[in-house]
Amino acid sequence: MAKKGAANFTNQVAKQLIREQKQNMKELEKQKKEQYINNRYEEASILTNNIDIYINKLNNIINSKCRKISIEEFIKKDLQELRLPEELLVPYEKPNEITIRKSNIIEKLFEAPKQKYNLYVKEVKERYEKEYNLYEEKEANRKSKIESLIKVHELQTNEIINTKKELYKNRDASIISSYKAELLNQTEYPVEFKKCIHTGYCKDSNKLVIDYLLPDIQIIPDKKDMNIRKQKMR
Incomplete structure (x- = not known):
């Protein structure tokens, strides 16, 4: 009887452990599903926010x-x-x-060798001085040519700038049209698209005409928001 009672107790413990294990597995599976849905919901919220930002940029493209x-x-x-x-x-x-070179003992003691050595020193120094003067002359001439070319270029540049500024003040159609087109081409748009801009200025009417091709409708998202329905897990 003792053995049968012990066997029954062991079976009950085993069944209890199995039930607890199944319950734990169900709970774990439920948590995984809830986490998956939460992740998808967060992802949908981020996508919706991105769409809102993008559409807002499109709405402000003209500005x-x-x-x-x-x-x-x-x-x-x-x-x-x-x-x-x-x-x-x-x-x-x-x-x-x-x-x-340094003088030797003979060139120091005797007059003739000493004079010859001094003449040698003088010739070496004079030759170096001549070469150095020639170097300085060439280098000064090179720098002078550079300065001259820079001055001429600056004068020519200033003349062109002043001439075109005067044309702009006098409402020259060509330079005003080009200038305004450049301003529009330098605009930083919120989305990338091929710019196609043409401008024309009429001096008589003092009006600027702008032919401005906006992006194709395909840049507008086909979704307004992204939603994931949160369901209660059983």
């Missing part, structure tokens, strides 16, 4: 601000930069420092 460009900056954009000749960009090399 997009263009980068301010002065008329002088616009004119300078097409001016060529100064390109110096390559030979003027390479400095002349300085002559190597002179090396004068």
Whole structure:
């Protein structure tokens, strides 16, 4: 009887453990499903928020601000930069420092060898001085040519800028149309699309006509929001 009672107790414990294990597995599965739905709901909220932001940017596309460009900056954009000749960009090399050998004992003690040595020192120094003066002359001439070319370029550039600024003040149709088109092309739009902008200015009527191609309707999202229905788990 003792053995039968022990066996029954063992079976009951085993069944209880099995029930608890099944319950734990159900609870774990429920938590996984709830977590999955929560994740999907959060993902849908993020997507909806992104759609709202994107649509808001589209609504404000006409009000997009263009980068301010002065008329002088616009004119300078097409001016060529100064390109110096390559030979003027390479400095002349300085002559190597002179090396004068020391006098020996004979050149120090006897007059004739001493005079000959002094003559040797003088010739070496004079030759170096001549080479160095020639170097300085060439280098000064190179720098002078560079300065001259820079001045001429600056004068020409200023003349072009002043001429075009005067044309702008006098409402020249060509420069005003180009300037306004550049301003529109520099606009930072909230979405990327191919810009197709044409401008035309009429001096007589003082009116600017803008032919402005907006993005295709395909850039508008086909979804307004993303929703995941949260269901109660059983």
